[in-house]
Amino acid sequence: MTRPGPKEIRAIADVAGVQVDAEEAERIAASIGPAFDGFAKIAGTLPFDLEPATFAVVQAAAAIGKAIP
Amino acid sequence: MSGELALMSLAAVAQAIAERRCSSREVTQACLDRIADWQPSINAFIAIEPEEALAAADAADAAPPRGSARGRLHGVPLAHKDMYYEAGKVATCGSRIRRDFIATTTSTALARIKQQGTVRLGTLQMAEFALGPTGHNTHFGAVHNPWNVDHVTGGSSSGSGAAVAARLSFAALGSDTGGSIRGPANFCGVTGLKTTVGLVSRAGAMPLSQSLDTVGPLARSVEDCALLLGLIAGADPADPTTVAGPLPDYLGATRQPIAGLRIGVPQAFYVDDLDPEVARVLEATLAVLTGEGARIVRVDLPDQSQLSAACQLVLAVEAASFHKRWLIERPQDYSPQILMRLQNGLSIPGVTYLEALRWRGPALAAHLAAVEGVDAVLAPVAPFAAPTLAESDVGNAPGAEAMIQRLTRFTRPINYLGLPSLAIPAGFTRQGLPIGLQLIGRPFDEAMILRIGAGFQRATDFHAQLPELK
Numbered sequence: 001m002t003r004p005g006p007k008e009i010r011a012i013a014d015v016a017g018v019q020v021d022a023e024e025a026e027r028i029a030a031s032i033g034p035a036f037d038g039f040a041k042i043a044g045t046l047p048f049d050l051e052p053a054t055f056a057v058v059q060a061a062a063a064i065g066k067a068i069p
Numbered sequence: 070m071s072g073e074l075a076l077m078s079l080a081a082v083a084q085a086i087a088e089r090r091c092s093s094r095e096v097t098q099a100c101l102d103r104i105a106d107w108q109p110s111i112n113a114f115i116a117i118e119p120e121e122a123l124a125a126a127d128a129a130d131a132a133p134p135r136g137s138a139r140g141r142l143h144g145v146p147l148a149h150k151d152m153y154y155e156a157g158k159v160a161t162c163g164s165r166i167r168r169d170f171i172a173t174t175t176s177t178a179l180a181r182i183k184q185q186g187t188v189r190l191g192t193l194q195m196a197e198f199a200l201g202p203t204g205h206n207t208h209f210g211a212v213h214n215p216w217n218v219d220h221v222t223g224g225s226s227s228g229s230g231a232a233v234a235a236r237l238s239f240a241a242l243g244s245d246t247g248g249s250i251r252g253p254a255n256f257c258g259v260t261g262l263k264t265t266v267g268l269v270s271r272a273g274a275m276p277l278s279q280s281l282d283t284v285g286p287l288a289r290s291v292e293d294c295a296l297l298l299g300l301i302a303g304a305d306p307a308d309p310t311t312v313a314g315p316l317p318d319y320l321g322a323t324r325q326p327i328a329g330l331r332i333g334v335p336q337a338f339y340v341d342d343l344d345p346e347v348a349r350v351l352e353a354t355l356a357v358l359t360g361e362g363a364r365i366v367r368v369d370l371p372d373q374s375q376l377s378a379a380c381q382l383v384l385a386v387e388a389a390s391f392h393k394r395w396l397i398e399r400p401q402d403y404s405p406q407i408l409m410r411l412q413n414g415l416s417i418p419g420v421t422y423l424e425a426l427r428w429r430g431p432a433l434a435a436h437l438a439a440v441e442g443v444d445a446v447l448a449p450v451a452p453f454a455a456p457t458l459a460e461s462d463v464g465n466a467p468g469a470e471a472m473i474q475r476l477t478r479f480t481r482p483i484n485y486l487g488l489p490s491l492a493i494p495a496g497f498t499r500q501g502l503p504i505g506l507q508l509i510g511r512p513f514d515e516a517m518i519l520r521i522g523a524g525f526q527r528a529t530d531f532h533a534q535l536p537e538l539k
Contacts, residue, residue, distance in 0.1 A: 024409070024412060042424065
């Protein structure tokens, strides 16, 4: 996963309907970049059938002492 | 006597009023007197409502002495973070945008507390839209740490931490999305409980991140947190993410011994780059717990920095989504720092956001496997004690942004995993600033971390120390 640069950030924000100028895009890239870097090893590796609701399933299983899926 | 009333615990003052050893008016006046003394120095309140509070106290005193009309907190004056909606009252959310916003509903958590007969003192300070870990607020002024007013309180529940520490309110609701209860509890020397995602209703509480937001109390002791948790926890039709089922006896758990319990201590991340004073407090705490009969064991946790990164991605996108309309229509009404943080979410592709959410289940499963056989994990809340307001001011201090990232380094992973975590006062720096630690539990097992925290507080008196007004 590649962290977005200022150019990509301006484009994404524009698609979202919010304007950011060049200076703001530079700052956003610097601020959120480490989160992209930290998640890079996970991104693109998740199994096909995994969906967000798995979190609630694991949480519930732990709460009642069942085997964690 | 009047001043001493404000220094009692929540449980003790509720009992004293119930037994008519003191009146609600006397207690409320004692709190108002302390607020008048402290507010100019620490700025913990956004709104103070003395006339309304005293009228409510008089009404509480006039109620029949016993029976169903009286709740467990009958006549006890409280104030909460100014993001819990109360119908007909302003809830500023610490912002200019909502400076005049009048709520039309009452938050479930607040309603459940009010049903017990509490008296409203006013509303407490917070970071703008709960998006800041220091206590700075451009619109309402910074909140100052009662232990040293040159230092931050932590945030975003800055007023809750400061007001409870200075004994202005017997307890306060806070919220924790990335560390916003545990940070102020840690830096202000009070007890704070971040609850499991799904335990306490978020209905009527200002949203920041629907996946990560949690509601919980800050109080003067673990026992007081347990008392409040027992009142606010449980299913709520207005928040379908809350989980149904019987609740444990949280107060009863605080009376259980801790001998024989297994407490895990991470070998990495939470012990890396600690300030020596925090490391000293951690070691001393382990010694106390061992002395109480607990068994300390090493735990090797999965990569916490990945959890922290995932937390940031989820929080940024969800916060930007909630705020998108105002980002378009009223960007000038945010403080520059908050606007910048909200804009971060605009840069994250939808697929990346969903991957961060999809990974949450496996990440929680991996954590639970790593702590198998352990009753709780003990870790610092932050790598250092409260920094000064000046050195953490993002707008004016070079390096402040990096410091702020470090402030929430030890709390964000727990939010991503949705786990409960109890911040407890555990010592002081040589300069007299509080240092806290967090007990991290299993999902919905608040009773266990309350039990361990209460055991620690029976053996120590850090939670009973009082800051002095200078």
